[in-house]
Amino acid sequence: MSASRRTSETTTTSAVPHPRATDLLFGHHAAEQALLAAYRGGRMPHAWLIGGPAGIGKATLAYRIARFVLANPDPAATEVKEAVSLAVAPEHAVARRITARAQGDLFALERRINEKTGRLFQDIPVDDVRRAVVFFGSTAGEGGWRIAIVDSVDELNPAGANSLLKIIEEPPQRSLVLLVAHSTARVLPTIRSRCRVLMLRPLDPPAVAQAAAVALGRDAEDPALLAAAAGADGSVARAIALCGGPLLAVRARVTEQLERVPALDPRALHSLADALDQGERDALETFVETVREWLSNELRRRPQDASQLAPLAEVWARLDGAAREVETFNLDRRPFVFAVFGWLAEVAPG
Secondary structure, X not given: OEOOOOOOOEXXXXXXXXXHHOOOOOOOHHHHXXXXXXXXXXXXXXXEXXXXXXXXXXXXXXXXXXXXXXXXXXXXXXXXXXXXXOOOOOOOHXXXXXXXXXXXXXXXXXXXXXXXXXXXXOOEOHHHHHHHHHHHHOOOOOOOOEEEEEEOHHHEOHHHHHHHHHHHHXXXXXXXXXXXXXXXXXXXXXXXXXXXXXXXXXXXXXXXXXXXXXXXXXXXXXXXXXXXXXXXXXXXHHHHHHOXXXXXXXXXXXXXXXXXXXXXXXXXXXXXXXXXXXXXXXXXXXXHHHHHHHXXXXXXXXXXXXXXXXXXXXXXXXXXXXXXXHHHHOOOHHHHHHHHHHHHHHHOXX
């Protein structure tokens, strides 16, 4: 069951298989083993917050544990005790149903496609979250488990986050909520405190290249792919997007200006805005994702108290809101670029 529809088997980066259709996990062995040990030990928390930068495999891991639990509903079963990973054969009935979005005991919350623009909405509406409440109130299927995946919790609006909190506060028996978060610092403290937090680190460039090569059907030693992997900061999805060349150049230009803040170079920002206006449709998304990555790094680096984190969280929210308006109304990129870097300059270390 899914509350939204992305493209049938891919994410917004067309070459990237959707996590529900991905049976391989690169890296994150320790995280996978932690999930497996918790499940077969009979001490599975009802809610997990899987955190880390975008595109490193968090949703893939979430679908991997969901697939495993639904395929092996008894934690005490011999198959679970002898399992060395969370892998489920692609031909297994549960794996096939999840890929086809026909697994009744799995509810997926993710952004929906805006039919007017053909691109994803910026957030997950509260009505979709409320359908998850109904889902957990329904009768479970043959295995007795009900599982929800939220990909990602960062994309919930405030009303949606509060509705999700109600689910986590009063979970039914044999329920599992898997929250994917690109920045755990931005997750409501009341949600975060009720979850087992599992942080994933960015993949190293060789692992990124290997994963991207599998997705693209290319040689992992392809020079263009290696260059994209080196500039992807551990994100397979970003490496695939960058493989085309122009987006790699956009990312490099944004990164160069981010390294300057709080100093600003108006001429360079004008040139960058022109590149976004004249570039392909994913250029704006590449800009936004690169800025989000900068903010995410700052959130991790700074002391974990409200006075340090609140200004960064506010900039993140302003960035998302402004990007939504630019995309929806096809606005000039120049005011947007200057506004974003102005906000960053205000919160950048002196």
